[in-house]
Amino acid sequence: MTLSLLTRFFKKNNEFNKFNKFNKFNKFEQFSLVSRQDFNRNNRNYVKISKKKINDNEDDTISPQLYALAARLNIRVSHPKLLLQAVTHKTYDNSILPSSEGFRVLGNHALGLYVTEYLHIKYPLIPLPCLQKALTGYCGHVSLATFGQEVGLQHVVRWQPITDEYLYKHSKIYSNMVPEDKPVKIKQVTIANVIAESIQSIVGVLYKDSGPESAQKFIHDHILSREVKIQDTLHLEDPQKELFALMRRKERASPIARLKGESGALSSNPVFVVGVYSDIDQLGEGYGSSKRMAEFRAFRDALHQYYLKEVKDFTLPSSVNSPEAYANFKPTEIGDTTPKL
Amino acid sequence: MNKAKYLVSKPKNGVGGFVFQCRKIEFNYCERSGSSRGMIEYFKTRLIPFAKRNPQIEIIVTPRPSKHPLVRGTYLNEMQKDICVKNLDPKEIDEYVQLIRDNTGYKAKARFKKPVISTTPSVRGIWSPFNTRPHVI
Numbered sequence: 001m002t003l004s005l006l007t008r009f010f011k012k013n014n015e016f017n018k019f020n021k022f023n024k025f026n027k028f029e030q031f032s033l034v035s036r037q038d039f040n041r042n043n044r045n046y047v048k049i050s051k052k053k054i055n056d057n058e059d060d061t062i063s064p065q066l067y068a069l070a071a072r073l074n075i076r077v078s079h080p081k082l083l084l085q086a087v088t089h090k091t092y093d094n095s096i097l098p099s100s101e102g103f104r105v106l107g108n109h110a111l112g113l114y115v116t117e118y119l120h121i122k123y124p125l126i127p128l129p130c131l132q133k134a135l136t137g138y139c140g141h142v143s144l145a146t147f148g149q150e151v152g153l154q155h156v157v158r159w160q161p162i163t164d165e166y167l168y169k170h171s172k173i174y175s176n177m178v179p180e181d182k183p184v185k186i187k188q189v190t191i192a193n194v195i196a197e198s199i200q201s202i203v204g205v206l207y208k209d210s211g212p213e214s215a216q217k218f219i220h221d222h223i224l225s226r227e228v229k230i231q232d233t234l235h236l237e238d239p240q241k242e243l244f245a246l247m248r249r250k251e252r253a254s255p256i257a258r259l260k261g262e263s264g265a266l267s268s269n270p271v272f273v274v275g276v277y278s279d280i281d282q283l284g285e286g287y288g289s290s291k292r293m294a295e296f297r298a299f300r301d302a303l304h305q306y307y308l309k310e311v312k313d314f315t316l317p318s319s320v321n322s323p324e325a326y327a328n329f330k331p332t333e334i335g336d337t338t339p340k341l
Numbered sequence: 342m343n344k345a346k347y348l349v350s351k352p353k354n355g356v357g358g359f360v361f362q363c364r365k366i367e368f369n370y371c372e373r374s375g376s377s378r379g380m381i382e383y384f385k386t387r388l389i390p391f392a393k394r395n396p397q398i399e400i401i402v403t404p405r406p407s408k409h410p411l412v413r414g415t416y417l418n419e420m421q422k423d424i425c426v427k428n429l430d431p432k433e434i435d436e437y438v439q440l441i442r443d444n445t446g447y448k449a450k451a452r453f454k455k456p457v458i459s460t461t462p463s464v465r466g467i468w469s470p471f472n473t474r475p476h477v478i
Contacts, residue, residue, distance in 0.1 A: 064399045071396035072361050137348030150352055152364050152417050218358075225357025226350035227460055233348065263470070271470050287470045 060084065060096055065155050073151060073222065075202065077209050086201035089159035089194045100201040107204030110212070111139045114219045114318065121314045123230065124335025125307055130233040131337070137228035141196040147222065148195035159194040216318060230308050234341075239299035242341060243276065243283070246306065253279040255302065257295045260285070274298040351460060361397045362445040365415040366438065369405035376427035380410035383431040391435075395442065412438055416446030 062080050069075075070083055077083055085097045115138045119131060126134070137143060148154065207215035236242060243255050260273045274294035276284045284305055286297025314332045319325070354360055368384070370377040384402065392400045405411070409427040412434070416422075422441055426434045466472070 068364060068397050068399045072364070074358060133348055137350055140347060142347045143350045146349055147352070150417060151360055221358030222360070223350075225353055227353050228348055228350045261470075273470050285471060 063156070065152070069152060069156050073202075073218070075206065075218070076214070077205060082205050082209060083202070086205045087153075087157050087198050089157060089189070089197065091160045091162060091189055091194075092158045093160060095158070100198075100204075103201040103204030103208065104197055105204070106207055107200040107202065107215075110203050110207050110215050111200060111219060111223070114216050115139045115224060117316055117318060118220075118224055120337075121316065121332050122311055123308060124311060124333065125309050125337070126230075126335075127234075127307055127338045127341050129341065130230075130307070133233040134228055134230060137233070138223055138226065141193065143226070144196035144199045144223075145192035147226070148199050149192075151222075153195045153198060154191060157191070157194050157198050159189065159191070162189050212318070213321070231304060234304065234307060236300055236303060239296065239303050243299050243302050246303070247278055255283060255299070257298055259291065259294075276302045353460070360417070361395075362416050362418075363398055363414055363442050364417055365399040365401065366441060367401045367403065367411075367413040367415070369403055369408065369411040369413070371406050371408055371410065372404055374407065374409070377410045379429045379431055379434055380426060383434045387431055387435050391438065398442065412441060414441035414444065416444070418446040420446030422446075 062084050066083060066087065067080070070077070075083065081097065085100050086103055088095050088097060088100055090099055090101060112135070115135055119126070119134055203215050203218060206218055247254050255276050255278050257274050257276050260275045262270065262272045264270045270289055271287055272291050272294040273285065273287045274291065275282050276298045284298050284302025286294045286299070286301050288294035288297055311332060315329060317331070320329050368380070370380040388400070409425050411423055411425055413421055413423045422444060424437045424441065426437055
Protein backbone atom coordinates (compact mmCIF):
# COMPACT_ATOMS: atom_id res chain seq x y z
CA MET A 1 0.00 0.00 0.00
CA THR A 2 2.79 2.41 0.85
CA LEU A 3 4.56 1.63 -2.40
CA SER A 4 1.63 2.81 -4.45
CA LEU A 5 1.56 6.04 -2.48
CA LEU A 6 5.22 6.61 -3.24
CA THR A 7 4.73 6.01 -6.96
CA ARG A 8 1.88 8.47 -6.96
CA PHE A 9 4.22 11.08 -5.39
CA PHE A 10 6.81 10.27 -7.98
CA LYS A 11 4.46 10.79 -10.91
CA LYS A 12 3.20 14.06 -9.51
CA ASN A 13 6.76 15.31 -9.11
CA ASN A 14 7.65 14.49 -12.69
CA GLU A 15 4.96 16.81 -14.02
CA PHE A 16 6.15 19.54 -11.71
CA ASN A 17 9.76 19.09 -12.86
CA LYS A 18 8.89 20.02 -16.41
CA PHE A 19 7.37 23.40 -15.60
CA ASN A 20 8.87 24.37 -12.27
CA LYS A 21 12.23 26.13 -12.59
CA PHE A 22 13.28 25.98 -8.94
CA ASN A 23 13.45 22.23 -8.45
CA LYS A 24 15.86 22.37 -5.55
CA PHE A 25 13.48 24.27 -3.32
CA ASN A 26 10.66 21.90 -4.11
CA LYS A 27 8.71 20.47 -1.22
CA PHE A 28 9.25 16.95 -2.56
CA GLU A 29 13.02 17.37 -2.90
CA GLN A 30 13.77 13.96 -1.40
CA PHE A 31 12.10 12.25 -4.31
CA SER A 32 13.54 14.44 -7.04
CA LEU A 33 15.44 13.02 -9.96
CA VAL A 34 18.37 15.40 -9.63
CA SER A 35 21.69 13.52 -9.58
CA ARG A 36 23.92 13.59 -6.51
CA GLN A 37 26.70 15.26 -8.50
CA ASP A 38 24.96 18.61 -8.57
CA PHE A 39 25.11 19.07 -4.80
CA ASN A 40 28.92 19.18 -4.46
CA ARG A 41 31.02 22.28 -4.45
CA ASN A 42 33.87 21.11 -6.66
CA ASN A 43 31.88 19.78 -9.53
CA ARG A 44 34.49 18.90 -12.12
CA ASN A 45 31.90 17.71 -14.59
CA TYR A 46 30.44 21.18 -15.02
CA VAL A 47 33.87 22.75 -15.13
CA LYS A 48 35.00 20.39 -17.87
CA ILE A 49 32.02 21.17 -20.08
CA SER A 50 32.63 24.90 -19.79
CA LYS A 51 36.32 24.69 -20.64
CA LYS A 52 36.14 22.32 -23.56
CA LYS A 53 39.53 21.82 -25.25
CA ILE A 54 39.62 21.49 -29.01
CA ASN A 55 42.90 19.64 -29.44
CA ASP A 56 43.47 17.07 -26.72
CA ASN A 57 46.90 16.16 -28.07
CA GLU A 58 48.35 19.36 -26.63
CA ASP A 59 48.24 17.84 -23.18
CA ASP A 60 50.48 14.92 -24.05
CA THR A 61 53.54 17.01 -24.88
CA ILE A 62 56.71 16.01 -23.10
CA SER A 63 58.02 18.81 -20.90
CA PRO A 64 61.74 19.65 -20.86
CA GLN A 65 61.76 18.71 -17.18
CA LEU A 66 60.99 15.11 -18.14
CA TYR A 67 63.93 14.99 -20.56
CA ALA A 68 66.16 16.45 -17.84
CA LEU A 69 64.94 13.85 -15.34
CA ALA A 70 65.65 11.01 -17.75
CA ALA A 71 69.21 12.27 -18.25
CA ARG A 72 69.69 12.80 -14.51
CA LEU A 73 68.65 9.27 -13.61
CA ASN A 74 70.29 7.67 -16.68
CA ILE A 75 67.04 6.24 -17.99
CA ARG A 76 67.26 5.13 -21.61
CA VAL A 77 63.91 4.19 -23.11
CA SER A 78 63.10 3.50 -26.75
CA HIS A 79 60.33 6.08 -26.95
CA PRO A 80 59.95 9.13 -24.65
CA LYS A 81 56.17 8.74 -24.57
CA LEU A 82 56.68 5.62 -22.47
CA LEU A 83 58.28 7.76 -19.78
CA LEU A 84 55.43 10.23 -19.97
CA GLN A 85 53.05 7.33 -19.55
CA ALA A 86 54.96 6.12 -16.50
CA VAL A 87 54.89 9.53 -14.90
CA THR A 88 51.15 10.09 -15.47
CA HIS A 89 49.06 9.00 -12.53
CA LYS A 90 45.76 7.20 -12.98
CA THR A 91 43.87 10.22 -11.58
CA TYR A 92 45.01 12.41 -14.50
CA ASP A 93 42.17 13.10 -16.95
CA ASN A 94 43.54 14.91 -19.98
CA SER A 95 45.67 12.16 -21.43
CA ILE A 96 45.18 9.91 -24.43
CA LEU A 97 48.06 7.70 -23.33
CA PRO A 98 47.18 4.27 -21.92
CA SER A 99 47.19 3.74 -18.18
CA SER A 100 50.41 3.17 -16.29
CA GLU A 101 48.90 0.64 -13.89
CA GLY A 102 50.42 -2.32 -15.71
CA PHE A 103 53.90 -0.83 -15.50
CA ARG A 104 53.34 0.03 -11.86
CA VAL A 105 52.44 -3.50 -10.86
CA LEU A 106 55.35 -4.92 -12.84
CA GLY A 107 57.77 -2.38 -11.37
CA ASN A 108 56.51 -2.99 -7.84
CA HIS A 109 57.18 -6.71 -8.18
CA ALA A 110 60.57 -6.13 -9.81
CA LEU A 111 61.56 -3.80 -6.96
CA GLY A 112 60.47 -6.39 -4.43
CA LEU A 113 62.42 -9.08 -6.22
CA TYR A 114 65.75 -7.30 -6.55
CA VAL A 115 65.72 -5.71 -3.11
CA THR A 116 64.68 -8.92 -1.32
CA GLU A 117 67.25 -10.95 -3.18
CA TYR A 118 69.99 -8.50 -2.24
CA LEU A 119 68.98 -8.30 1.45
CA HIS A 120 68.42 -12.00 1.87
CA ILE A 121 71.87 -12.84 0.55
CA LYS A 122 73.65 -10.01 2.36
CA TYR A 123 72.09 -10.89 5.74
CA PRO A 124 71.55 -14.66 5.66
CA LEU A 125 70.46 -15.03 9.29
CA ILE A 126 68.13 -12.05 9.54
CA PRO A 127 64.73 -12.90 11.08
CA LEU A 128 61.73 -12.48 8.85
CA PRO A 129 60.04 -9.47 10.49
CA CYS A 130 63.37 -7.61 10.32
CA LEU A 131 63.75 -8.49 6.66
CA GLN A 132 60.26 -7.13 5.97
CA LYS A 133 61.03 -3.91 7.83
CA ALA A 134 64.26 -3.49 5.90
CA LEU A 135 62.36 -4.14 2.68
CA THR A 136 59.88 -1.35 3.40
CA GLY A 137 62.82 0.81 4.41
CA TYR A 138 64.30 0.47 0.94
CA CYS A 139 61.32 0.25 -1.39
CA GLY A 140 58.27 1.23 0.64
CA HIS A 141 56.10 4.15 -0.35
CA VAL A 142 57.65 6.58 2.12
CA SER A 143 61.21 5.87 1.00
CA LEU A 144 60.33 6.04 -2.68
CA ALA A 145 58.52 9.32 -2.12
CA THR A 146 61.54 10.88 -0.37
CA PHE A 147 63.83 9.61 -3.12
CA GLY A 148 61.54 11.02 -5.79
CA GLN A 149 61.47 14.43 -4.15
CA GLU A 150 65.25 14.48 -3.84
CA VAL A 151 65.53 13.80 -7.56
CA GLY A 152 62.96 16.32 -8.81
CA LEU A 153 60.02 14.10 -9.68
CA GLN A 154 57.50 16.46 -8.08
CA HIS A 155 57.85 18.82 -11.05
CA VAL A 156 57.29 16.08 -13.59
CA VAL A 157 54.40 13.91 -12.35
CA ARG A 158 50.97 14.56 -13.80
CA TRP A 159 48.10 13.98 -11.42
CA GLN A 160 44.90 15.44 -10.03
CA PRO A 161 43.41 15.32 -6.57
CA ILE A 162 40.36 13.10 -6.36
CA THR A 163 37.26 14.73 -7.85
CA ASP A 164 33.63 13.76 -8.25
CA GLU A 165 34.13 12.62 -11.80
CA TYR A 166 36.96 10.31 -10.80
CA LEU A 167 34.87 8.84 -8.01
CA TYR A 168 31.95 8.42 -10.36
CA LYS A 169 34.07 6.46 -12.78
CA HIS A 170 36.21 4.44 -10.42
CA SER A 171 34.28 3.68 -7.26
CA LYS A 172 30.87 2.46 -6.29
CA ILE A 173 30.09 5.51 -4.20
CA TYR A 174 27.54 6.83 -6.63
CA SER A 175 25.92 3.54 -7.52
CA ASN A 176 22.61 2.51 -6.03
CA MET A 177 24.17 -0.60 -4.52
CA VAL A 178 25.87 1.29 -1.69
CA PRO A 179 23.42 2.17 1.10
CA GLU A 180 23.41 5.78 2.22
CA ASP A 181 24.05 5.07 5.90
CA LYS A 182 27.44 3.35 5.43
CA PRO A 183 30.38 5.70 4.92
CA VAL A 184 32.61 4.69 2.02
CA LYS A 185 36.37 4.94 2.54
CA ILE A 186 38.22 6.84 -0.16
CA LYS A 187 41.98 6.50 -0.31
CA GLN A 188 43.38 10.02 -0.39
CA VAL A 189 45.74 10.73 -3.26
CA THR A 190 48.71 12.88 -2.21
CA ILE A 191 51.78 13.97 -4.14
CA ALA A 192 53.89 11.53 -2.11
CA ASN A 193 51.75 8.59 -3.19
CA VAL A 194 51.87 9.76 -6.79
CA ILE A 195 55.67 10.08 -6.72
CA ALA A 196 56.13 6.62 -5.18
CA GLU A 197 53.82 5.03 -7.74
CA SER A 198 55.51 6.84 -10.61
CA ILE A 199 58.90 5.45 -9.54
CA GLN A 200 57.40 1.97 -9.58
CA SER A 201 56.05 2.66 -13.07
CA ILE A 202 59.47 3.87 -14.23
CA VAL A 203 61.03 0.62 -13.00
CA GLY A 204 58.29 -1.27 -14.84
CA VAL A 205 58.95 0.65 -18.06
CA LEU A 206 62.68 -0.03 -17.79
CA TYR A 207 62.04 -3.70 -17.18
CA LYS A 208 59.72 -4.11 -20.12
CA ASP A 209 61.47 -1.81 -22.55
CA SER A 210 65.18 -2.18 -21.87
CA GLY A 211 65.21 -5.55 -20.13
CA PRO A 212 65.49 -6.76 -16.54
CA GLU A 213 69.20 -5.89 -16.36
CA SER A 214 68.53 -2.19 -16.83
CA ALA A 215 65.83 -2.31 -14.15
CA GLN A 216 68.28 -4.06 -11.83
CA LYS A 217 70.94 -1.42 -12.55
CA PHE A 218 68.49 1.39 -11.82
CA ILE A 219 67.47 -0.21 -8.53
CA HIS A 220 71.05 -0.87 -7.44
CA ASP A 221 72.18 2.62 -8.43
CA HIS A 222 69.45 4.70 -6.85
CA ILE A 223 67.48 2.64 -4.34
CA LEU A 224 69.81 0.00 -2.90
CA SER A 225 72.69 2.46 -2.65
CA ARG A 226 70.71 4.34 0.01
CA GLU A 227 71.32 3.71 3.63
CA VAL A 228 68.99 1.86 5.94
CA LYS A 229 70.39 1.16 9.40
CA ILE A 230 69.81 -2.53 9.74
CA GLN A 231 70.17 -2.32 13.55
CA ASP A 232 66.92 -0.34 13.66
CA THR A 233 64.94 -3.24 12.27
CA LEU A 234 65.84 -5.48 15.19
CA HIS A 235 63.85 -4.11 18.08
CA LEU A 236 64.73 -5.84 21.35
CA GLU A 237 63.00 -5.30 24.65
CA ASP A 238 64.61 -8.19 26.52
CA PRO A 239 67.80 -9.29 24.75
CA GLN A 240 68.75 -11.66 27.55
CA LYS A 241 65.58 -13.70 27.05
CA GLU A 242 66.08 -13.74 23.27
CA LEU A 243 69.67 -14.91 23.58
CA PHE A 244 68.73 -17.70 25.98
CA ALA A 245 66.08 -18.89 23.53
CA LEU A 246 68.53 -18.72 20.65
CA MET A 247 71.16 -20.77 22.49
CA ARG A 248 68.56 -23.37 23.41
CA ARG A 249 67.49 -23.61 19.79
CA LYS A 250 71.07 -23.94 18.65
CA GLU A 251 71.68 -26.63 21.31
CA ARG A 252 74.54 -24.74 22.82
CA ALA A 253 75.39 -23.95 26.41
CA SER A 254 73.27 -21.23 27.95
CA PRO A 255 74.87 -17.76 27.88
CA ILE A 256 76.58 -16.36 30.96
CA ALA A 257 77.55 -12.74 31.43
CA ARG A 258 80.96 -12.09 33.00
CA LEU A 259 82.62 -8.87 34.01
CA LYS A 260 85.69 -8.55 31.85
CA GLY A 261 87.08 -5.34 33.22
CA GLU A 262 86.20 -2.14 34.94
CA SER A 263 87.60 1.27 35.53
CA GLY A 264 86.63 3.99 37.97
CA ALA A 265 83.91 1.99 39.72
CA LEU A 266 83.42 4.52 42.53
CA SER A 267 84.06 7.62 40.45
CA SER A 268 81.60 9.76 38.54
CA ASN A 269 82.38 8.15 35.18
CA PRO A 270 82.77 4.41 35.65
CA VAL A 271 83.26 2.04 32.73
CA PHE A 272 82.33 -1.61 33.01
CA VAL A 273 83.04 -4.09 30.25
CA VAL A 274 80.89 -7.20 30.22
CA GLY A 275 81.21 -10.20 27.93
CA VAL A 276 78.57 -12.83 27.22
CA TYR A 277 79.93 -16.36 26.92
CA SER A 278 78.52 -19.70 25.90
CA ASP A 279 81.08 -22.14 27.42
CA ILE A 280 84.38 -20.76 26.11
CA ASP A 281 83.18 -18.75 23.08
CA GLN A 282 82.43 -15.09 23.52
CA LEU A 283 79.15 -14.17 21.85
CA GLY A 284 79.07 -10.46 22.51
CA GLU A 285 80.59 -7.59 24.40
CA GLY A 286 79.18 -4.46 25.93
CA TYR A 287 80.33 -1.48 27.93
CA GLY A 288 78.42 0.90 30.12
CA SER A 289 78.53 3.17 33.12
CA SER A 290 76.79 0.52 35.24
CA LYS A 291 77.06 -3.26 35.30
CA ARG A 292 73.43 -3.69 34.29
CA MET A 293 73.86 -1.32 31.37
CA ALA A 294 76.97 -3.13 30.22
CA GLU A 295 75.22 -6.50 30.54
CA PHE A 296 72.25 -5.28 28.50
CA ARG A 297 74.55 -3.99 25.80
CA ALA A 298 76.49 -7.25 25.79
CA PHE A 299 73.39 -9.35 25.24
CA ARG A 300 72.16 -6.97 22.54
CA ASP A 301 75.55 -7.04 20.85
CA ALA A 302 75.48 -10.85 20.87
CA LEU A 303 72.12 -10.87 19.10
CA HIS A 304 73.29 -8.26 16.58
CA GLN A 305 76.39 -10.32 15.90
CA TYR A 306 74.32 -13.37 15.18
CA TYR A 307 71.16 -12.16 13.45
CA LEU A 308 72.59 -9.23 11.52
CA LYS A 309 75.70 -10.96 10.30
CA GLU A 310 76.78 -9.45 7.00
CA VAL A 311 78.19 -11.35 4.06
CA LYS A 312 80.63 -9.17 2.10
CA ASP A 313 81.33 -11.09 -1.09
CA PHE A 314 78.42 -12.58 -2.92
CA THR A 315 77.04 -13.00 -6.43
CA LEU A 316 73.39 -12.27 -6.98
CA PRO A 317 71.44 -15.02 -8.74
CA SER A 318 69.78 -12.44 -10.98
CA SER A 319 73.17 -11.34 -12.31
CA VAL A 320 73.74 -14.76 -13.83
CA ASN A 321 72.95 -14.08 -17.47
CA SER A 322 75.30 -15.97 -19.75
CA PRO A 323 76.22 -19.68 -19.78
CA GLU A 324 79.78 -18.82 -18.64
CA ALA A 325 78.43 -16.97 -15.61
CA TYR A 326 76.14 -19.90 -14.88
CA ALA A 327 79.09 -22.31 -15.03
CA ASN A 328 81.11 -20.13 -12.65
CA PHE A 329 78.22 -19.36 -10.31
CA LYS A 330 78.87 -20.36 -6.71
CA PRO A 331 75.69 -20.05 -4.70
CA THR A 332 76.01 -18.53 -1.24
CA GLU A 333 75.07 -20.66 1.74
CA ILE A 334 71.45 -20.70 2.69
CA GLY A 335 70.95 -19.15 6.12
CA ASP A 336 68.47 -19.99 8.82
CA THR A 337 65.81 -17.29 8.57
CA THR A 338 63.57 -17.52 11.61
CA PRO A 339 59.90 -16.66 11.00
CA LYS A 340 59.71 -14.92 14.35
CA LEU A 341 62.31 -13.52 16.68
CA MET B 342 67.01 2.76 18.18
CA ASN B 343 64.48 3.93 15.67
CA LYS B 344 60.99 3.07 16.89
CA ALA B 345 59.21 4.77 14.03
CA LYS B 346 56.54 2.86 12.17
CA TYR B 347 58.28 3.17 8.80
CA LEU B 348 62.00 3.06 8.26
CA VAL B 349 63.12 5.64 5.72
CA SER B 350 66.29 5.28 3.71
CA LYS B 351 68.88 8.06 3.66
CA PRO B 352 70.44 9.22 0.42
CA LYS B 353 74.03 8.46 -0.48
CA ASN B 354 74.65 10.31 -3.70
CA GLY B 355 77.55 8.77 -5.59
CA VAL B 356 77.67 5.37 -3.88
CA GLY B 357 75.53 3.75 -6.55
CA GLY B 358 74.61 6.23 -9.23
CA PHE B 359 75.34 9.96 -9.17
CA VAL B 360 72.42 12.38 -9.34
CA PHE B 361 73.36 15.80 -10.64
CA GLN B 362 72.27 18.50 -8.22
CA CYS B 363 71.67 21.43 -10.58
CA ARG B 364 68.31 21.01 -12.27
CA LYS B 365 67.60 24.33 -13.95
CA ILE B 366 69.55 27.37 -15.14
CA GLU B 367 67.68 30.49 -16.11
CA PHE B 368 69.27 33.26 -18.18
CA ASN B 369 67.82 36.77 -18.06
CA TYR B 370 69.02 39.48 -20.45
CA CYS B 371 67.94 42.77 -21.99
CA GLU B 372 67.72 43.23 -25.75
CA ARG B 373 68.76 46.89 -25.73
CA SER B 374 71.01 47.48 -22.74
CA GLY B 375 74.76 47.56 -23.12
CA SER B 376 75.49 45.37 -20.11
CA SER B 377 73.84 42.39 -21.85
CA ARG B 378 76.04 42.50 -24.94
CA GLY B 379 78.35 39.77 -23.66
CA MET B 380 75.35 37.72 -22.64
CA ILE B 381 73.81 37.90 -26.11
CA GLU B 382 77.14 36.90 -27.65
CA TYR B 383 77.26 33.99 -25.19
CA PHE B 384 73.81 32.82 -26.32
CA LYS B 385 74.91 32.85 -29.95
CA THR B 386 78.18 31.01 -29.50
CA ARG B 387 78.48 28.99 -26.29
CA LEU B 388 75.07 28.27 -24.81
CA ILE B 389 73.85 25.53 -27.15
CA PRO B 390 77.00 23.37 -26.86
CA PHE B 391 76.74 23.79 -23.08
CA ALA B 392 73.12 22.65 -23.16
CA LYS B 393 74.02 19.65 -25.30
CA ARG B 394 76.79 18.62 -22.93
CA ASN B 395 74.38 18.83 -19.95
CA PRO B 396 71.09 17.17 -20.86
CA GLN B 397 70.16 16.84 -17.18
CA ILE B 398 69.81 20.62 -16.77
CA GLU B 399 66.72 22.45 -17.94
CA ILE B 400 67.80 25.72 -19.56
CA ILE B 401 65.50 28.73 -19.84
CA VAL B 402 66.27 31.99 -21.63
CA THR B 403 63.92 34.90 -21.01
CA PRO B 404 64.28 38.58 -21.78
CA ARG B 405 64.12 40.88 -18.78
CA PRO B 406 63.99 44.40 -20.23
CA SER B 407 65.94 47.26 -18.66
CA LYS B 408 67.70 45.00 -16.17
CA HIS B 409 71.22 43.67 -15.93
CA PRO B 410 71.82 40.14 -17.22
CA LEU B 411 71.40 37.40 -14.64
CA VAL B 412 72.27 33.71 -14.41
CA ARG B 413 70.09 31.89 -11.88
CA GLY B 414 70.61 28.25 -10.95
CA THR B 415 67.96 26.13 -9.23
CA TYR B 416 68.98 22.98 -7.38
CA LEU B 417 67.24 19.80 -6.32
CA ASN B 418 66.77 21.06 -2.76
CA GLU B 419 64.86 24.08 -4.18
CA MET B 420 67.60 26.59 -3.33
CA GLN B 421 68.66 29.18 -5.87
CA LYS B 422 71.95 30.89 -6.62
CA ASP B 423 72.08 34.01 -8.79
CA ILE B 424 75.03 35.70 -10.40
CA CYS B 425 74.83 39.04 -12.18
CA VAL B 426 77.00 38.91 -15.31
CA LYS B 427 76.81 42.55 -16.37
CA ASN B 428 79.50 43.85 -18.74
CA LEU B 429 81.29 40.50 -19.01
CA ASP B 430 82.76 38.66 -21.99
CA PRO B 431 81.23 35.38 -23.13
CA LYS B 432 84.32 33.59 -21.82
CA GLU B 433 83.88 35.02 -18.32
CA ILE B 434 80.15 34.27 -18.38
CA ASP B 435 81.02 30.69 -19.30
CA GLU B 436 83.13 30.38 -16.14
CA TYR B 437 80.28 31.63 -13.95
CA VAL B 438 77.80 29.30 -15.63
CA GLN B 439 80.20 26.43 -15.03
CA LEU B 440 80.38 27.47 -11.36
CA ILE B 441 76.60 27.37 -11.03
CA ARG B 442 76.45 24.04 -12.79
CA ASP B 443 79.03 22.44 -10.51
CA ASN B 444 77.43 23.66 -7.30
CA THR B 445 74.86 22.11 -4.98
CA GLY B 446 72.09 24.08 -3.34
CA TYR B 447 73.79 24.22 0.03
CA LYS B 448 75.54 27.33 1.29
CA ALA B 449 79.23 27.38 0.59
CA LYS B 450 80.22 28.88 3.96
CA ALA B 451 78.90 25.94 5.97
CA ARG B 452 81.19 23.52 4.17
CA PHE B 453 84.27 25.28 5.45
CA LYS B 454 83.33 24.54 9.04
CA LYS B 455 82.21 20.96 8.41
CA PRO B 456 83.93 19.74 5.27
CA VAL B 457 82.93 16.09 5.70
CA ILE B 458 79.28 15.08 6.16
CA SER B 459 78.86 11.35 6.55
CA THR B 460 76.63 8.70 8.07
CA THR B 461 79.43 6.14 8.37
CA PRO B 462 81.69 6.20 11.43
CA SER B 463 85.23 7.48 11.35
CA VAL B 464 87.93 5.48 9.60
CA ARG B 465 90.15 4.87 12.61
CA GLY B 466 87.17 4.35 14.87
CA ILE B 467 85.84 6.27 17.83
CA TRP B 468 87.58 5.34 21.09
CA SER B 469 86.09 2.35 22.87
CA PRO B 470 87.18 0.61 26.06
CA PHE B 471 87.68 -2.67 24.18
CA ASN B 472 90.64 -1.60 22.14
CA THR B 473 92.87 -0.11 24.79
CA ARG B 474 96.29 -1.36 25.76
CA PRO B 475 96.47 -1.05 29.52
CA HIS B 476 99.75 0.12 30.89
CA VAL B 477 101.94 -2.70 32.16
CA ILE B 478 104.88 -2.13 34.43
